[in-house]
Amino acid sequence: MADEPLLKVQAVQTFYGNIRALDGVDVHVNRGEIVSLIGANGAGKSTLMMTICGSPQARHGSIIFDGEDITQQPTHLIARRRIAQSPEGRRIFPRMTVYENLQMGAGLDNLRYFKEDVEKIFTLFPRLKERQSQRGGTLSGGEQQMLSIGRALMARPKLLLLDEPSLGLAPLIVKGIFEAIKKLNKEEGLTVFLVEQNAFAALRLSDRAYVMVNGKVTMTGSGKALLANPEVRAAYLEGGRH
Amino acid sequence: MTQPSALENSGLMMQAVKEAVFAGAVAFGLFILYVGIETYQDINNALVWRTRWGLLFSFVAIAAFGRFVVVGFIKPHLDKRKRAKAKAGIPEVTDHKGFFHRHFLKIALVLLLLYPPLSVMLAGTQGSLKYVDNFGIQILIYVMLAWGLNIVVGLAGLLDLGYVAFYAVGAYSYALLSEHFGLSFWVLLPMAGILAAFWGIILGFPVLRLRGDYLAIVTLAFGEIIRLVLINWTVVTKGTFGVSGIPKASFFGIWSFDVGAPNNFTKAFGLSMSSAYYKIFLFYLILALCMLTAYVTIKLRRMPIGRAWEALREDEIACRSLGINTVTTKLTAFAIGAMIGGFAGAFFATRQGFVSPESFVFLESAVILAIVVLGGMGSLTGIAIAAIVMVGGTELLREMEFLKHVFGPDFTPELYRMLLFGLAMIVVMVFKPRGFVGSREPTAYLKERKAVSGSFTKEGHG
Numbered sequence: 001m002a003d004e005p006l007l008k009v010q011a012v013q014t015f016y017g018n019i020r021a022l023d024g025v026d027v028h029v030n031r032g033e034i035v036s037l038i039g040a041n042g043a044g045k046s047t048l049m050m051t052i053c054g055s056p057q058a059r060h061g062s063i064i065f066d067g068e069d070i071t072q073q074p075t076h077l078i079a080r081r082r083i084a085q086s087p088e089g090r091r092i093f094p095r096m097t098v099y100e101n102l103q104m105g106a107g108l109d110n111l112r113y114f115k116e117d118v119e120k121i122f123t124l125f126p127r128l129k130e131r132q133s134q135r136g137g138t139l140s141g142g143e144q145q146m147l148s149i150g151r152a153l154m155a156r157p158k159l160l161l162l163d164e165p166s167l168g169l170a171p172l173i174v175k176g177i178f179e180a181i182k183k184l185n186k187e188e189g190l191t192v193f194l195v196e197q198n199a200f201a202a203l204r205l206s207d208r209a210y211v212m213v214n215g216k217v218t219m220t221g222s223g224k225a226l227l228a229n230p231e232v233r234a235a236y237l238e239g240g241r242h
Numbered sequence: 243m244t245q246p247s248a249l250e251n252s253g254l255m256m257q258a259v260k261e262a263v264f265a266g267a268v269a270f271g272l273f274i275l276y277v278g279i280e281t282y283q284d285i286n287n288a289l290v291w292r293t294r295w296g297l298l299f300s301f302v303a304i305a306a307f308g309r310f311v312v313v314g315f316i317k318p319h320l321d322k323r324k325r326a327k328a329k330a331g332i333p334e335v336t337d338h339k340g341f342f343h344r345h346f347l348k349i350a351l352v353l354l355l356l357y358p359p360l361s362v363m364l365a366g367t368q369g370s371l372k373y374v375d376n377f378g379i380q381i382l383i384y385v386m387l388a389w390g391l392n393i394v395v396g397l398a399g400l401l402d403l404g405y406v407a408f409y410a411v412g413a414y415s416y417a418l419l420s421e422h423f424g425l426s427f428w429v430l431l432p433m434a435g436i437l438a439a440f441w442g443i444i445l446g447f448p449v450l451r452l453r454g455d456y457l458a459i460v461t462l463a464f465g466e467i468i469r470l471v472l473i474n475w476t477v478v479t480k481g482t483f484g485v486s487g488i489p490k491a492s493f494f495g496i497w498s499f500d501v502g503a504p505n506n507f508t509k510a511f512g513l514s515m516s517s518a519y520y521k522i523f524l525f526y527l528i529l530a531l532c533m534l535t536a537y538v539t540i541k542l543r544r545m546p547i548g549r550a551w552e553a554l555r556e557d558e559i560a561c562r563s564l565g566i567n568t569v570t571t572k573l574t575a576f577a578i579g580a581m582i583g584g585f586a587g588a589f590f591a592t593r594q595g596f597v598s599p600e601s602f603v604f605l606e607s608a609v610i611l612a613i614v615v616l617g618g619m620g621s622l623t624g625i626a627i628a629a630i631v632m633v634g635g636t637e638l639l640r641e642m643e644f645l646k647h648v649f650g651p652d653f654t655p656e657l658y659r660m661l662l663f664g665l666a667m668i669v670v671m672v673f674k675p676r677g678f679v680g681s682r683e684p685t686a687y688l689k690e691r692k693a694v695s696g697s698f699t700k701e702g703h704g
Contacts, residue, residue, distance in 0.1 A: 053563060079565035087563055093556035097684045104553050107546060108565045133684070155564065 004067060006031045006159055006191050007052070012061035014044075014051045021047040023215040024061070029159065029193050034185050036194040036202040036223070038236055039212035045195040046088050048212070049163050052193075053085055054078045066158065080108060084157035088164050088195075090148040094137030098128055101136050101147055105154030113156065121150040124180050142173035149177070153184070159191050160184075166198045174198065178205050199236035203227045211236070258314030266306030273301045347623070354529055358522040367518045375521045376637050379593060382528040383586055385629040388613040389535045389622060390582030395611065396619035397539075397548065398575035399555025401458040403607055404445070404465025408438040408580040410472060410602035412587020417485040417597045418478065427491035431588050438584025439577040441468075446576035450569055453558070465607055472599040484598025491592045493523060524593050531589060535582050536622055542578070544685050551575050552620075612663070616670055618677025627678050632663065 005028040014022040021044050029035045039045050051058050052065075054075045063071045070078050079085070084105075093101050102121060106114045122129035125146040131139060136147060145165055152160055162181070166174040178201055184190040196202035203209055206223035211232060219232065226232045278298035281291045342349070361373040391405045415434040419425055425433075449460050472479045479485065490499045497507040499520040507523075508515055542548040550571045553561050561568055591597050613632050617625030639655040639662070670678070 055559070055562065075562040076565050076567045079563055085563045087560065091557050091560040091563075093553050093560065095556060095682050096552060100549070100684060104549060104561075104564055107550070110546060135682075151564070 005029055006066060007193065008062075008064040009048070009052065010062050010064070012048070012051060012058045012063065014047055014056055014058050016047075016056070021215055022051060022058070025212075025215070025217055027210055027217065029191060031191055032185070032189045033207045034181070034192045034194065034205055036196055036206040036209045037212055038196055038199040038202055038209060038226075040236075041197070043212040044215040045212055046163055047215075049085070049088075049161055049193075049195050052078075052161065053083065079155070082108075082155060082158040083161060084152035084155045084159070085161040086145075086148040086152045086163065086165060088167070090144045092136040092139075092144050092147050092151065095135055097133050097135055098139070098147055099132045101151050102128075102154050105151035108155050114154070117154055117156070121153060124153075124184070125150055142169050142177070145169060145173075145177060146180075149180070157190070159193060162192060162194045164195055164197060166196060166201060174201060181205065199232070200227075203232075254318060255314060258310050261313045262306040262310035265309035266302045269302045269305035270298070273298055277301055350626075351533075358525050362518070362522075367514070367516050371518050371521055374518070374525050376640075377634060378525045379521065379528055380637060381630055381633045382525070382532055383590060383593075384610065384613060384633045385626050386528065386532045386535055386586045386589075387583060387610045388617065388625045388629050389532070389539060390579050390586065391610050392579075392614050392617075392620065392622070392625055393539060393542075393551070393582070394575050394579035395614050396621075396625075397543065397555065398551040398572065400449075400572065400575060401454060401461070402576075402579070403458045403462040403604075403611065404468070405461075405579070405583060405610055406602045406604070406607040407445075407465040407468035408442060408583030409587040409590065409606070410468055410597075410599075411438045411441050411580075412584030413591040413597045413601070414472065414479065414485070414587075415584065416588035416591040417488045420489050421485065421487075426495065427489070427588070427592050428494060431585060434588035435581040435584040438587065439581035442576040442578075442580025443573050445580075446573045450572055462604070462607075465602075465604060469599050469602050472602070479599075482599060484596055484600075486596045488591050488595045488597065490520060490595070491524070491527065499523065524589075528589055528593075531585055535585075538578070538582075539622060547571065547574060549685065612667060616667060616677050618674075618679040618681075620682055621677070621679035624677050624679030631666070635659075635662070635666070 007027075007029040009025055009027040012022055012025045013020060023044075025044075025048055027035075027037070027048070037045050037048065047056075050056065052063055054070065054073055054077075058071050061071070062069055065078075065081060065083060068081070070081065093104065096104070099118075102118055103111060103114065106112075106117060122132075127143050128146055128150055131143060136144065139147060149160075149162065149165065165177055165181075169177070181192055181194075182205060185192055194202055194206065203223045203226050209221065209223050209226050210217045211219040211226065219226065219229070221229070227237070278293055278295065279291055280294050281289055284290050357378055358370065358374050361370040361378075364370075365373060387405070387409060390408075391402065394400050394402045394405070412434040415437045416427070416430045419430050419433065420427070445461065445464050449457050452460060473481055475481075492498045493507060496505070497510055498505050499507055501515070507513075507519055513519065543552070550561065550566045553564075553566065554568060554571055554575075558568055561571070590601070594601075609632065613628045614625055616632065617623075617628035636659050639659055642655045
């Protein structure tokens with residue numbers, strides 16, 4: 001069981017109508033790892049993330065999480081297996097307060113561990129503590145991202161999925177958020193699967209990474225190896241370094 | 243904030259007096275011929291005139307006094323607030339509220355409880371009918387309906403244009419079941435609620451995947467289907483003739499309000515025969531039902547299901563990614579909203595003694611929805627205020643006989659109701675786009691509580 005990866009995506013194909021968005025993707029994430037998925041716009045990165053969450057569901061292939069097949073499960077049941085997601089575009093609840101947003105994250109355990117967990121989140125992101133009674137929609141982009149990650153963490157996830165956490169944020173804030181992710185991984189052994197366009201930051205953070213092009217994984221390796229790889233440098237780093 | 247100096251203050255008062263005198267003079271000039279002098283026909287049919295100085299004086303006094311108050315007090319107050327806000331440079335943060343604000347709900351409840359005895363005292367037993375029935379009960383029915391719809395639209399964010407269908411289901415459930423099985427109001431009230439909830443779930447299933455405008459159209463169609471079934475299924479519903487002779491509700495079976503019954507309420511207490519007592523009883527009944535609705539709504543909002551509703555309104559995808567079963571969440575919203583509509587329907591049937599499909603047209607749904615939107619989606623207080631304004635306004639228009647003297651005897655004010663409501667709604671939506679009470683009250687606080695005005699947040703999408 002310990003050697004078995006936490007998440008195993010095998011030969012997954014996902015379609016939007018007749019358009020094939022994922023074309024036989026094989027990805028796995030081991031326990032305690034940070035794995036990132038980089039690629040250009042429209043490569044299918046977010047689709048893979050959403051397929052793992054069951055919306056849309058994979059038409060072919062299988063997704064095994066923690067030894068169980070979740071390919072055909074509805075989204076909310078997948079979430080109840082402790083796969084927490086900070087979705088693309090953050091998707092916080094804008095008219096609810098920061099505090100209520102965090103409560104929503106702790107709904108799986110019916111707020112049993114809420115008190116201790118919320119303190120943890122506030123230590124990780126002190127800005128959220130200052131803003132706790134403010135409505136989600138009034139936060140800045142970076143604070144919203146923190147809230148989105150914080151809300152996902154409130155579910156005590158086994159696997160944290162992060163979809164473009166750096167999108168539209170200033171480099172300094174991105175650095176802060178990535179440091180927080182690193183810290184969670186180091187101190188609590190949190191397993192993270194990260195989708196990023198900001199390849200440089202993602203690869204530096206990750207233990208392993210995948211490169212995706214047109215719905216297929218074309219390259220894989222350790223974060224360091226990919227950072228040094230001339231092809232990756234040319235395609236994703238030199239032009240796109242932030 | 244510095245108080246304006248005495249000098250400044252006296253200058254302001256001078257200004258106010260000056261403007262008041264001017265306004266009075268204008269009013270005098272305007273009204274002297276129209277109000278001050280009245281022409282009428284005497285016994286010999288000759289046209290003669292007399293003066294009405296008293297009335298004219300009151301017109302002038304109102305104009306002058308109004309201007310004085312506006313210039314002397316209201317305007318400086320508003321200016322001061324604006325300046326203070328600009329100086330502070332922060333969004334409106336309300337920390338301390340006045341006595342009236344803090345105890346608003348208690349005061350309102352006490353007033354409502356005292357309303358029937360007060361109207362009996364002021365207007366007499368028979369005269370109170372109008373105030374208790376036309377104003378009190380009518381408004382409270384709409385308050386209850388709007389609070390029920392508020393769960394679906396305001397909390398769960400599911401735009402329902404066919405809410406009146408559940409009202410109809412409740413009303414016909416009571417009417418038909420009492421007619422065929424002779425069951426009492428107190429047995430059938432929960433039954434009507436359950437049946438309406440059942441229909442809520444039936445409507446809920448096909449529309450689970452729909453949102454916004456698409457959902458609105460399907461629910462609109464659902465409302466019409468129910469109405470058309472009521473019209474055309476004549477064997478059961480008696481079609482457009484409606485069901486009449488619906489029994490009155492009893493005082494928990496102890497006292498009856500039927501005239502012939504031996505345990506008649508008025509006889510038991512040795513009171514003179516009047517339908518006013520029944521209406522007063524109905525008033526307290528609907529008030530209790532409203533309180534129940536409010537209690538359920540407030541409790542549910544603090545429970546996981548209520549929080550899930552509100553989260554669903556904000557972002558459905560995020561909800562699912564947090565492990566919320568959106569199917570059951572939506573269905574419970576539909577069911578509970580419909581159940582409240584069903585209760586109101588049963589009450590409506592017993593109050594009218596007669597139901598027909600005419601009472602359940604689309605316009606009713608639209609009015610209920612308008613009340614919810616005007617009140618500020620999700621706010622119980624705001625919705626109650628909106629119901630008073632909308633429904634009470636209609637009833638008031640019926641009373642405004644004097645408008646006939648202005649616009650001629652053919653003028654029937656209630657025909658202009660929709661026009662006036664349209665205007666009123668536009669005005670409210672322009673000045674208060676989020677309704678009377680637009681800011682959402684959070685359900686959980688850590689230590690301090692601050693309310694940032696709702697106008698600083700964006701609507702959810704999803």
